[in-house]
Amino acid sequence: MRILAMLLAVSICHGVGSRDNDSRPRDKSPAVTDADVAGNWRVEFTVPTGEVGVNMTINQKGAVLSGRVINEDGEFDLRGRVAGNQVTVTWTVPEQGGQMDITMKGTVDGEYIEGVARIGNVGEGTLSARRVSRNPS
Numbered sequence: 001m002r003i004l005a006m007l008l009a010v011s012i013c014h015g016v017g018s019r020d021n022d023s024r025p026r027d028k029s030p031a032v033t034d035a036d037v038a039g040n041w042r043v044e045f046t047v048p049t050g051e052v053g054v055n056m057t058i059n060q061k062g063a064v065l066s067g068r069v070i071n072e073d074g075e076f077d078l079r080g081r082v083a084g085n086q087v088t089v090t091w092t093v094p095e096q097g098g099q100m101d102i103t104m105k106g107t108v109d110g111e112y113i114e115g116v117a118r119i120g121n122v123g124e125g126t127l128s129a130r131r132v133s134r135n136p137s
Helices: 002-013
Strands: 039-047 050-061 064-071 074-083 086-095 098-109 112-119 123-133
Touching: 039 112, 050 074, 064 086, 098 123
Parallel strands: none
Antiparallel strands: 039 050, 039 123, 050 064, 064 074, 074 086, 086 098, 098 112, 112 123
């Protein structure tokens, strides 16, 4: 107990924990940079009806993503965002006379993305993607 009291007294005398005259809290966390996801990707995911593979070209301007998804049914515009190492991409496909969104959410790790693909209201399954090439600068 005596040691604790001495440490407390020394801390107070030396101003430990005190701030300067500016009483605003300071954010000392490092700045988070968004992952670079621009490029051509091979994406494979599991859906209730089986496994699906698509090719995806992602263009990136800051956190905003655009591009194309290509599969045996055609080409579809994609839209999305990246925040840190988290990426979300959505594209819309025709389905039984209507439109259905497919949303990919995952974690970027260099040339790979692991996550989940949600197929409209049908269900979701695991997703893995591998960058096959980078977009030219």
